[in-house]
Amino acid sequence: MDLEYAGALNQAIRLLSLRHRARAAQLLAPLGLHAGQEALLLELDRTGPRIQAQLSEALGCEPPSVTLMTRKLEASGHIKRTPDPTDKRATVVALTSSGKALAEQIRQLWVTLAEETVRGLPADMLEQLPGILHTMSTNVGDKPPA
Amino acid sequence: MDLEYAGALNQAIRLLSLRHRARAAQLLAPLGLHAGQEALLLELDRTGPRIQAQLSEALGCEPPSVTLMTRKLEASGHIKRTPDPTDKRATVVALTSSGKALAEQIRQLWVTLAEETVRGLPADMLEQLPGILHTMSTNVGDKPPA
């Protein structure tokens, strides 16, 4: 692999990360949300109440991050945290009604963001793109099987 | 645009961002670097000494971030910050010899990271990929011309 290609690729991924996240933050700000929180709300809306460990897995971030995010979203009134009756270690996280409403708005914003992001790309690329991105994620992200 | 497609796309970008950055951090840790610092060193190595405002522009992050990163890299001995003789507001940032050596190592690691990232993708996609990513960055990132 070429030094120049590798640099261009990594730099492109880094820039896309920064800008996509920044744009998401702009769109989410009117809803009173910070970038990253939307994923948690969408996941809960998609699958129903879940344990924090499951959220951590689904969101691709570590348990301490989930602890803080859930605390803040609870303070904002969008989720509710209750002790799991069957496992005294765990706490289940569920959407409140305001959280459900917010999830719906986020989905609309995400259409806007996605359209904006892929503007000008050929149609056949649009088909492949999610798969490509997913492949790269798993290539670079799967836990060491130890 | 489809709600489902938009969700998948944004989620894929978010996950790729997290994992690619996390993997970069793993690779950079043995060099004593944190993710994000490598871009600054590579930029300096590519273009020579620069003003912080130029770095801010090149890296795609805000001036306060550059201030902190440069302070820490200076504390690590990899760069040197000196007042600009022709503009008393500005400070020019230059690589030290240890910084130059580090930049070379980073370039090697980036080949590793890039190869890992695109593993399994078809060759014609590899050609288009940097352009695609760049297009998405600029789509979502250009400053409002205000």
Place this chain on the structure above:
DNA sequence: CGCATAACCTTATGCGCATAACGACTGCGG
């Protein structure tokens, strides 16, 4: 020439993410 505006940097503060270290609980093997 003088003054308002703009550019460069810094400080303060806050969020999302990470790792490390810890206490609480579960559940399995002896």
Place this chain on the structure above:
DNA sequence: CCGCAGTCGTTATGCGCATAAGGTTATGCG
């Protein structure tokens, strides 16, 4: 039944990033 490894969550700490506000120097315009 008990002890111990593994799981769930939390706290503490640190980094990269952001925005907001302020100080200093440069510059362009009347």
